[in-house]
Amino acid sequence: MRKTYINGTGCLSAQKTFDTVFLEDAEWNKNDNVLFLKKPVYKDFISPIASRRMANGIKNGIVASAYAMKEANVTNVDAIITGTGMGCIEDTEKFLKAIIDNNEEFLTPTAFIQSTHNTVGAQIALTMQCKGYNFTYVNGAISFESGLLDAKMQIEENEANSILVGGVDENGDHILSLFKLAGYIKEDRKEPYQLLNETTKGYIHGEGACFFVLENEKKESTYAQLVDLEIKNVLQEDEIETEIIDFLKLNNLEISDIDAIILGFNGDVEFDSYYKNLAENAFANTPQIYYKHLCGEYNTASAFGLWTGSKIIKTQTIPELIKSNSIERPAYNTILLYNQLNGKDHSFTLISK
Amino acid sequence: MVKGVAITGMGIISSIGNSVEENYISLINNKAAITTIENISTVHANSIKVGEIKKTNAELIAQLQLDKESNFSRTALLGLIAVKEAVANAGITSINEYKTGLISATTVGGMDMTEKYYYDYFENPEVRKYIISHNCGDVAQKIASEIGLKGMVTTISTACSSAANAIMLGARLIKTGKLDRVIVGGTDALAKFTINGFKTLMILSDGYNKPFDDERKGLNLGEASAFLVLESDEIVKKENKKVLARVSGYGNANDAFHQTASSENGDGAYLAMKKAFNVAALDPSEIDYINVHGTATPNNDLSEGRAILRIYYEKSVPDFSSTKPFTGHTLAAAAAIEAVYSILAIQNNVVFPSLNFETPMQEFNLTPQTTLKHKNIEHVLSNSFGFGGNCSTLIFSKNK
Known part of the structure; x- marks a missing residue:
């Protein structure tokens, strides 16, 4: 069975994660409960005419994928696979609002067209004239991991040699206010948001676009090998450790073989216990990393997590800003990621040098 | 030719029938069901015709014996009906006995509720339970939870080819041995959102759709759900299962x-x-x-x-x-x-x-x-x- 390598990454997030090495310019914003993406210079990638009416998610997807392809030194790919929880939600809101406010009259199609979930993947394909396989996964917090699994399966089965896979989600005003109303996002407050030591419901919200070029060959640009991943719709809190042990066993590994664990802490007191249990027990002696204080929580935030893991393996360093304990290892060769959202859509991703 | 992946069950609900059998009877008797829209109030009601399932959400909830306080979107309700028929048709009694997955497909997800309560959410706490239902993945989550499935659950959204891609992924998951059994298909309810979207694209017919006709004027939107059960040949052999195709x-x-x-x-x-x-x-x-x-x-x-x-x-x-x-x-x-x-x-x-x-x-x-x-x-x-x-x-x- 062929192996899968992460050969290029492109990450747009609430931090400056493009044209940088590894979070050296990152700043932890503790004042806001919603984080917004740091915009690249779009005109370097998309003509101003094309980008004028283009949804943010599409623009960000195109730019992030361009960075990933450039790093991997490829000009086209065999397949494009996108994960997105909400698609281009701003256009969805725009079209919905127009329908309701104008009683179904005076509508134009642009917002409707862009609201379709597979628009990002389609526009990337259109930009590079890629006629290959093009899938979009839309299943909450495992939208991105579904794409990774699909891509890995194609590379293993010899169906493709080079695949662009990414996760993209954007902030929309209306959905943000609804999420606040429903208590998914933390209440507005004056005291700083701490993420790890929160005692309240809700998370810090964010947005981002993060793409990867996966290939069957190791090359100079290689970050890491994507060893295995697993998706589970539901798990009880007390089932997670066993699940991880079984998952590692399938890959002939034990907990002690893991050089660092990347956990999806998002500040929600109700569900962060899923991570906390692991951090305090099974992985108490493992270097621990968290990242959502930098990018915020969104359906495809775990793509930022994989970007973080890939960077650690490639640079063999862990920036202080993302360490949640002080344990160190002489080398970071094998990294495990665990993510879930609201106790659902669990994913385990294993990468190695 | 290759042997292909075994289909051992199927379920469907559409405007022409609430089961596989009803759909078949309609198909062989030329019984189309393109009608005036009843369940959604829209200004276009008189100018378009749709393939609408003539059951209200309350009727679907009752049929499924769901809690009246549940927060199912119509898309999820239709999905659950088809999945239940498919699972029963495949003779599955213990859903997690084998490594089982669910691959759903939808384009609108819970849009029917979002468009209904878009502003009401701010005034009326009782309807806020539907906020989370907007998310496309919520449909598959709910279906999996109702049938007690624990495993790989995901959703594909590639517009009008979505369910084909769900079936494709399912077949590949069986072929590679990642899953032993997988429920694959798609579900979409009619919504003002899609009606108006297709209207602005000017591809809705004002009459009945006429495929491959020189005078064709566009499509009629419809709502439906269908799911298949795909199983590995090992299960088929072991349980002596009937393979539909x-x-x-x-x-x-x-x-x-x-x-x-x-x-x-x-x-x-x-x-x-x-x-x-x-x-x-x-x-x-x-x-x-x-x-x-x-x-x-x-x-x-x-x-x-x-x-x-x-x-x-x-x-x-x-x-x-x-x-x-x-x-x-x-x-x-x-x-x-x-x-x-x-x-x-x-x-x-x-x-x-x-x-x-x-x-x-x-x-x-x-x-x-x-x-x-x-x-x-x-x-x-x-x-x-x-x-x-x-x-x-x-x-x-x-x-x-």
């Missing part, structure tokens, strides 16, 4: 031409069909029936027709029909309901009629089968194309 070929390609229009020569469609033939190791001449995408928009039928002619270059095109005059275009569910119809065609050795056809298109010589035709059916090809140039082809074959 097999998924023998599949292919997805991108037209990379335009966000909402298909290329003139149907490049994406051609490539998708080519890939499917390669996977199935079948020659195009071995196909007995093509269930075309055939939405009856001027653009789709021209592009699809040209792609089919490219595949059948200088050879005769098999019998083909579009079943969308029966059900309307059911978006993410379309490929799933048409998969059920393809399997029914194989099981009953029939070609379903393409209704409303009168005048052949000027651009080429392609005439759909307009009456029910009985003949041996070994292989059916089913096309589904969506926005974003997303083109998918599935091939279903008789179990040998």
Whole structure:
């Protein structure tokens, strides 16, 4: 069975994660409960005419994928696979609002067209004239991991040699206010948001676009090998450790073989216990990393997590800003990621040098 | 040819029936169900016709015996009905006995609730339970939870080819041994959002859709859900399961031409069909029936027709029909309901009629089968194309 390598990454997030090495310019914003993406210079990638009416998610997807392809030194790919929880939600809101406010009259199609979930993947394909396989996964917090699994399966089965896979989600005003109303996002407050030591419901919200070029060959640009991943719709809190042990066993590994664990802490007191249990027990002696204080929580935030893991393996360093304990290892060769959202859509991703 | 992945169960709800049997009876009796919309209040009610399931959400909730306080979107309700029928049809009693997954497909997700309560959410705490239902993944989550499935659950959204891609992924997951059993399909409810979206694109017919007709004026939207159960040959053998048919070929390609229009020569469609033939190791001449995408928009039928002619270059095109005059275009569910119809065609050795056809298109010589035709059916090809140039082809074959 062929192996899968992460050969290029492109990450747009609430931090400056493009044209940088590894979070050296990152700043932890503790004042806001919603984080917004740091915009690249779009005109370097998309003509101003094309980008004028283009949804943010599409623009960000195109730019992030361009960075990933450039790093991997490829000009086209065999397949494009996108994960997105909400698609281009701003256009969805725009079209919905127009329908309701104008009683179904005076509508134009642009917002409707862009609201379709597979628009990002389609526009990337259109930009590079890629006629290959093009899938979009839309299943909450495992939208991105579904794409990774699909891509890995194609590379293993010899169906493709080079695949662009990414996760993209954007902030929309209306959905943000609804999420606040429903208590998914933390209440507005004056005291700083701490993420790890929160005692309240809700998370810090964010947005981002993060793409990867996966290939069957190791090359100079290689970050890491994507060893295995697993998706589970539901798990009880007390089932997670066993699940991880079984998952590692399938890959002939034990907990002690893991050089660092990347956990999806998002500040929600109700569900962060899923991570906390692991951090305090099974992985108490493992270097621990968290990242959502930098990018915020969104359906495809775990793509930022994989970007973080890939960077650690490639640079063999862990920036202080993302360490949640002080344990160190002489080398970071094998990294495990665990993510879930609201106790659902669990994913385990294993990468190695 | 390859053996393909075994289909051991199917379930469906559409405007022409609430079960596989009801759908079949409608198909062989020319009983289309394109009507005036009743469940959604829209200013377009008098100018469009739709393939609407004539059951209210309350009726669906009662049929499913769900808690009245549940927060199911209509899309999830329809999905659950079809999944339950498929699971029962496959004779599954213990859902987690094997490594089982669920791959759903939807384009609207819980949009019906979002558009209903868009502003009400701020005033009325009681309806806030639907906020989370907007998310497309919520549909699959709810279905999995109702049938007690624990495992790989995901959702595909590639516009009108979504369910074809769910079936394709499911088949690949079985082939690679990642799963032993997988429930695959799609579901979409009618919503003001899609009605108005397609209206602005000016591809809705003001009458009844007429696929591959020179006078075709656009599509009728519909709502539906259908799911298949795919199982590994190990399970089929061990449990001596009845195999309804097999998924023998599949292919997805991108037209990379335009966000909402298909290329003139149907490049994406051609490539998708080519890939499917390669996977199935079948020659195009071995196909007995093509269930075309055939939405009856001027653009789709021209592009699809040209792609089919490219595949059948200088050879005769098999019998083909579009079943969308029966059900309307059911978006993410379309490929799933048409998969059920393809399997029914194989099981009953029939070609379903393409209704409303009168005048052949000027651009080429392609005439759909307009009456029910009985003949041996070994292989059916089913096309589904969506926005974003997303083109998918599935091939279903008789179990040998």
